[in-house]
Amino acid sequence: MPPVSGVDRIGALPDSLLHHMLSFLPAQAAVQTCVLARRWRHLWRSTTGLRIVGLAEEENLNAKELRKFVDHLLILRERTNLDTVEIKFAYFCEEDQPYVKTWVRFAVMNKVRALTLSIDGPVDLYLDNLPLVSRYLRTLDLTTVTLQEAFLDFAGCPALEDLKMNYCNIDADRISSCSLKHLSIFNCSSKLDCRVHVSAPGLISLKLVGLIGRTPFLENMPLLDTAYVDLDEDCEDVCLNYVTGVFCGAKDNACVNCVPIKDGISSNSVLLGGISSAKHLKLLSESRNFIFARDLKHSSTFSNLKTLLLNEYWCQAPDLDPLACILKNSPVLEKLTLQLFSKGPNHEVEMKGHYCSVEGPSTISKHLNIFEVKCNVVDKRILKVLKFLCSFNICFSF
Known part of the structure; x- marks a missing residue:
């Protein structure tokens, strides 16, 4: 065996690099390096990041000891700026509320740039109904947090660009930020009677998936590049009188959900108008949701749209009007993907199509050159869609 070298190569690195390395460790482990x-x-006192990790209840961690440890850590730590703060609890209880709120304030006071709050347990984290004010915060990632109105007004965070909300309770009627570029709302809920208005004029990417409650109202997003919207069975905007492909709408015998629409925007688009400037769209919905069908009557042209993915929702009306409408209003569309009656990601059948311009003029984009139909089986429903597309000079080979 070669002789053991006594050279401490890691310890010879600059302090700034060691501070950065220690920031990837849980706070408990980072402090233990002092021995x-x-x-x-004293290196742990000046790390560029802080990871506070609470273990699951069955792992027998003494919650009081964790709270005491973190409180002492924050007192002894140097007042250096923090790039990242990550607070994760595998078992969060009511007694943890005031402590976590204090730790969040500490992070903001130390100019944190990326803040992550991930809570799991019998209760949500209830953040104070106070504005979040930070000139340095750029990324905010929240999981299982209850968010109130003042907190979701990000006027006091002029550098905020990336906001993720997962399994959160949105107890507010508005989310607003002039600086926000990327917004993801995943499996969040809102129990308010009114729609949550989303005002983010600088947004580049948007993800709305699995919303519980009423569909949010999206204000104009002129810089939007990519949007993914998936309205599942938890959406409350469903037609109670729905018959395959047909909504009762504004009729005398309309269901209580369809009409009247008590949101002050009954004559405007809820979703499609706000994302009409996007270049890439993925629009999915359960059959009984009426928002997309309703919006098509008010939505402007998708003048920048290059790629579009739709599911069977758009193809179930007897005359396939929703699909025809969005195709006719997408003048520069280049790629269309229909994902029909198949969740994926693997599909039993995948068909490619092509546009036959020699067969006469078409009412859809002349730029369309990529067509995909993905499904599990070619049945009458799929054949109906293929026949419909043929009327637009789109041909498929099997």
């Missing part, structure tokens, strides 16, 4: 050598004694 490695005299050089490491």
